[in-house]
Amino acid sequence: xxxxxxxxxxxxxxxxxxxxxxxxxxxxxxxxxxxxxxxxxxxxxxxxxxxxxxxxxxxxxxxxxxxxxxxxxxxxxxxxxxxxxxxxxxxxxxxxxxxxxxxxxxxxxxxxxxxxxxxxxxxxxxxxxxxxxxxxxxxxxxxxxxxxxxxxxxxxxxxxxxxxxxxxxxxxxxxxxxxxxxxxxxxxxxxxxxxxxxxxxxxxxxxxxxxxxxxxxxxxxxxxxxxxxxxxxxxxxxxxxxxxxxxxxxxxxxxxxxxxxxxxxxxxxxxxxxxxxxxxxxxxxxxxxxxxxxxxxxxxxxxxxxxxxxxxxxxxxxxxxxxxxxxxxxxxxxxxxxxxxxxxxxxxxxxxxxxxxxxxxxxxxxxxxxxxxxxxxxxxxxxxxxxxxxxxxxxxxxxxxxxxxxxxxxxxxxxxxxxxxxxxxxxxxxxxxxxxxxxxxxxxxxxxxxxxxxxxxxxxxxxxxxxxxxxxxxxxxxxxxxxxxxxxxxxxxxxxxxxxxxxxxxxxxxxxxxxxxxxxxxxxxxxxxxxxxxxxxxxxxxxxxxxxxxxxxxxxxxxxxx
RNA sequence: GCGCUUGUAGCUCAGUGGAUAGAGCGCUACCCUGCGGAGGUAGAGGCCGUGGGUUCGAGUCCCGCCAAGCGCGCCA
Numbered sequence: 001x002x003x004x005x006x007x008x009x010x011x012x013x014x015x016x017x018x019x020x021x022x023x024x025x026x027x028x029x030x031x032x033x034x035x036x037x038x039x040x041x042x043x044x045x046x047x048x049x050x051x052x053x054x055x056x057x058x059x060x061x062x063x064x065x066x067x068x069x070x071x072x073x074x075x076x077x078x079x080x081x082x083x084x085x086x087x088x089x090x091x092x093x094x095x096x097x098x099x100x101x102x103x104x105x106x107x108x109x110x111x112x113x114x115x116x117x118x119x120x121x122x123x124x125x126x127x128x129x130x131x132x133x134x135x136x137x138x139x140x141x142x143x144x145x146x147x148x149x150x151x152x153x154x155x156x157x158x159x160x161x162x163x164x165x166x167x168x169x170x171x172x173x174x175x176x177x178x179x180x181x182x183x184x185x186x187x188x189x190x191x192x193x194x195x196x197x198x199x200x201x202x203x204x205x206x207x208x209x210x211x212x213x214x215x216x217x218x219x220x221x222x223x224x225x226x227x228x229x230x231x232x233x234x235x236x237x238x239x240x241x242x243x244x245x246x247x248x249x250x251x252x253x254x255x256x257x258x259x260x261x262x263x264x265x266x267x268x269x270x271x272x273x274x275x276x277x278x279x280x281x282x283x284x285x286x287x288x289x290x291x292x293x294x295x296x297x298x299x300x301x302x303x304x305x306x307x308x309x310x311x312x313x314x315x316x317x318x319x320x321x322x323x324x325x326x327x328x329x330x331x332x333x334x335x336x337x338x339x340x341x342x343x344x345x346x347x348x349x350x351x352x353x354x355x356x357x358x359x360x361x362x363x364x365x366x367x368x369x370x371x372x373x374x375x376x377x378x379x380x381x382x383x384x385x386x387x388x389x390x391x392x393x394x395x396x397x398x399x400x401x402x403x404x405x406x407x408x409x410x411x412x413x414x415x416x417x418x419x420x421x422x423x424x425x426x427x428x429x430x431x432x433x434x435x436x437x438x439x440x441x442x443x444x445x446x447x448x449x450x451x452x453x454x455x456x457x458x459x460x461x462x463x464x465x466x467x468x469x470x471x472x473x474x475x476x477x478x479x480x481x482x483x484x485x486x487x488x489x490x491x492x493x494x495x496x497x498x499x500x501x502x503x504x505x506x507x508x509x510x511x512x513x514x515x516x517x518x519x520x521x522x523x524x525x526x527x528x529x530x531x532x533x534x535x536x537x538x539x540x541x542x543x544x545x546x547x548x549x550x551x552x553x554x555x556x557x558x559x560x561x562x
Numbered sequence: 563g564c565g566c567u568u569g570u571a572g573c574u575c576a577g578u579g580g581a582u583a584g585a586g587c588g589c590u591a592c593c594c595u596g597c598g599g600a601g602g603u604a605g606a607g608g609c610c611g612u613g614g615g616u617u618c619g620a621g622u623c624c625c626g627c628c629a630a631g632c633g634c635g636c637c638a
Contacts, residue, residue: 033578033579033580034578035578035580036578037580037581038577038581038582038583038584039581039582042581046580046581048579048580051580051618051619054618055618061618084581085581086580086581086618086619087580087618088580088581130638131638168638171637171638172637172638173637173638176637295636296636297636298636299636308564308565308634309634311636312635312636313636314636315636316636317636319636321635321636321637321638322637322638323638325638326638347632348566348567348631348632348633349632349633349638350632350633350638351565351566351567351632351633351634352565352566352632352633352634353633353638354566355565355566375566375567375632377567377568377631377632378631378632380631418574418575418576419574419575419576420575420576421567422567422568423567423568423569423575424567424568424630424631424632425574425575426574428574431574431587439587439600440585440586440587442600443586443600443601445600446598446600446601447600447601449598449600450597450598450600450601452598453597453598454597454598457597457598458597461597494578497578498578502576503576506575506576506577506585506586509585509586510585513585516601516602517601517602519597519598519601519602520593520601520602520603521602523596523597524597525596525597526596526597561598562598562600
């Protein structure tokens with residue numbers, strides 16, 4: 001339970017008590033909104049419930065506010081609950097109670113901020129899932145940051161989270177990849193062949209071909225040397241995809257991302273007990289009469305379910321489309337693995353696919369609200385004035401690993417994360433490279449290093465937070481820092497509920513700022529006053545816990561020295 | 563043309579229908595006899611794209627318009 005939840009319960013009880021007393025007419029109580037007022041004189045929390053009740057209750061909002069405020073005693077965590085015009089009830093947290101939270105935060109340690117709202121429900125976050133046909137591009141970095149941090153946040157909120165990468169190893173792009181691979185292989189063998197016009201011209205394909213050549217037995221190498229571009233050997237393609245997956249794993253590992261599962265699209269077509277997931281899923285649609293044949297192809301009749309058009313599932317060539325794979329894949333997610341909630345993190349270029357997939361999921365008998373597709377707008381990159389075009393075909397491609405090598409993992413993550421998924425972001429590599437003190441990453445990490453420095457210094461000089469009287473922490477800067485720390489659990493709740501991890505970097509900056517102000521205003525280690533020193537040292541330890549947690553949720557390091 | 567997203571300070575961006583719209587960077591002026599100055603304080607800088615509407619109350623919700631990005635394939 002967060003402070004906000006506790007308050008909401010108090011407010012609801014008070015409103016109901018007022019109705020029971022006859023102080024207010026009996027009307028339905030809407031959902032309680034507890035907000036953080038922007039002005040400090042309005043307290044720490046406020047509710048607008050009186051204004052929301054005014055119409056139904058046919059009463060003056062301020063009178064309602066009085067009736068509610070009277071029934072919420074200023075005790076425990078609250079030092080005040082007061083009505084305010086035009087119809088708010090403002091709440092103030094108690095100084096002493098706040099001070100006591102320092103001990104609680106310290107004790108929570110790595111678990112600080114953890115919630116139980118997820119109730120152990122199983123949620124899958126699938127992100128990046130770029131085709132295994134080349135290295136990850138800089139743009140994939142945004143999906144990686146959003147997906148991995150969202151997963152961490154959900155975990156903190158009490159969900160049972162699985163991070164997944166879908167390896168598209170069964171579609172048209174894989175075929176193109178296979179043809180390119182054969183071409184490169186044959187070139188290595190001295191044959192004069194061209195890589196296909198629609199193939200992947202990158203040099204990495206030569207390395208993949210070399211590696212396959214070098215690790216092959218003579219027998220197999222001979223067979224490969226006689227392969228044709230039209231019919232790439234299955235083993236060679238599979239091995240090529242494996243090598244690409246390894247490379248992708250390395251790339252994304254540079255950003256500090258690890259997955260729980262790498263799901264192979266191909267596995268949807270493997271038969272188990274005589275039938276594949278793909279066949280089962282399509283049969284289910286067929287049974288519902290959602291599959292229709294026309295123009296020689298098989299279509300999903302999504303227009304019957306409100307879509308503006310139907311979509312092809314099996315081409316007239318007999319080959320399934322990516323959409324068919326995706327239907328089977330989501331059948332697998334919901335009906336085989338039985339995730340309660342599935343979140344797919346996609347780039348804006350996949351937007352057009354959202355609606356029909358949700359429709360398909362619905363047709364499979366799954367409540368589409370269990371599938372959330374988080375679209376992030378594309379990132380544009382520039383080096384100073386020069387705009388960098390991103391395309392797998394152009395030579396001027398920026399790779400994810402280049403970004404990480406240039407600006408560092410922590411900065412890359414922080415940058416990618418700090419804008420809402422809905423807004424386009426501009427990443428100036430020039431600026432990111434030369435960043436020093438203007439980089440907010442350092443501001444936040446510096447705060448952590450500073451705290452660590454004080455704590456180390458304290459140990460050397462025999463200061464201890466042991467048995468500290470935290471009730472001494474009444475200075476406004478101390479109280480502000482504690483307030484800020486206590487916002488982390490509520491922020492985790494917000495981010496988990498709305499799938500908005502971008503609040504974390506902003507919060508981390510605010511927390512760091514609160515610490516820097518405290519540091520400037522309050523001397524921690526003072527030989528003249530050991531008891532205040534002990535209390536402030538305890539506060540530092542709590543601040544370190546909170547800051548380290550925020551950083552670790554973002555997948556960033558919490559340096560002790562800089 | 564249709565769909566999705568966006569438009570907030572010079573720049574990059576926050577902003578759960580609430581009370582006087584914020585941060586960082588940049589700019590101006592300050593603060594070091596003390597624990598890490600990669601810090602702190604103060605200031606300038608806003609018709610929240612635009613026109614309507616809903617509401618006690620709109621940057622936030624709805625509609626139109628303008629502008630930008632992405633998509634609209636039997637690619638993924």
